[in-house]
Amino acid sequence: NAGVTQTPKFQVLKTGQSMTLQCAQDMNHEYMSWYRQDPGMGLRLIHYSVGAGITDQGEVPNGYNVSRSTTEDFPLRLLSAAPSQTSVYFCASSTPTGTSGSNEQFFGPGTRLTVL
Amino acid sequence: AQSVAQPEDQVNVAEGNPLTVKCTYSVSGNPYLFWYVQYPNRGLQFLLKYITGDNLVKGSYGFEAEFNKSQTSFHLKKPSALVSDSALYFCAVNYNTDKLIFGTGTRLQVFP
Numbered sequence: 001n002a003g004v005t006q007t008p009k010f011q012v013l014k015t016g017q018s019m020t021l022q023c024a025q026d027m028n029h030e031y032m033s034w035y036r037q038d039p040g041m042g043l044r045l046i047h048y049s050v051g052a053g054i055t056d057q058g059e060v061p062n063g064y065n066v067s068r069s070t071t072e073d074f075p076l077r078l079l080s081a082a083p084s085q086t087s088v089y090f091c092a093s094s095t096p097t098g099t100s101g102s103n104e105q106f107f108g109p110g111t112r113l114t115v116l
Numbered sequence: 117a118q119s120v121a122q123p124e125d126q127v128n129v130a131e132g133n134p135l136t137v138k139c140t141y142s143v144s145g146n147p148y149l150f151w152y153v154q155y156p157n158r159g160l161q162f163l164l165k166y167i168t169g170d171n172l173v174k175g176s177y178g179f180e181a182e183f184n185k186s187q188t189s190f191h192l193k194k195p196s197a198l199v200s201d202s203a204l205y206f207c208a209v210n211y212n213t214d215k216l217i218f219g220t221g222t223r224l225q226v227f228p
Contacts, residue, residue, distance in 0.1 A: 004159070031214045040125075042206060042218040043160075050214070058215065090159055096214055104150065105216065107159035 004108035023091030122219035139207030
């Protein structure tokens, strides 16, 4: 059971380049999300998905796209990288909130992205 | 709007002393509250959560947190700090959704 995996661990891009950050989980979790972590700002939600074929925007979605074709995978696409997107990106997954309350999210190890 | 505040950027404590990391929240209705820990160059790890019931919640690694509805607080505590507890701690809240709102984080430094 690998949990939540993310690739790559590090990436350097030039302004205007595009790329995809990969995220996969093997826990059959319906809920998946992407966050970015910036110093002094905590984690901010970029996009999330409540199941295959369903995605929605979080707090800071501009410049990012997502899709959810399978339960396991939730890639994050940067369409045209900008220096403001330099950050550490975390993917997370969980079972959805149920009658017993909200469930803890499991986080991947992160991708450190630098945009020059 | 839901929000979480962690008023201290850093907390310093000597090993063996009790520690407290503060968190206050603002939500309408009954919140679900969480604490996560992040060690250097790692993802976040779940410590504990409050859903309902007993206001004192016990979690991993000897940590506990007390939910105080009147003060809208959810402070993280540990009776005796270890050097290995040094890390970045995040409080988070959600309300009837799976979306988490995180605080800005508090760096805990435990000195030998």
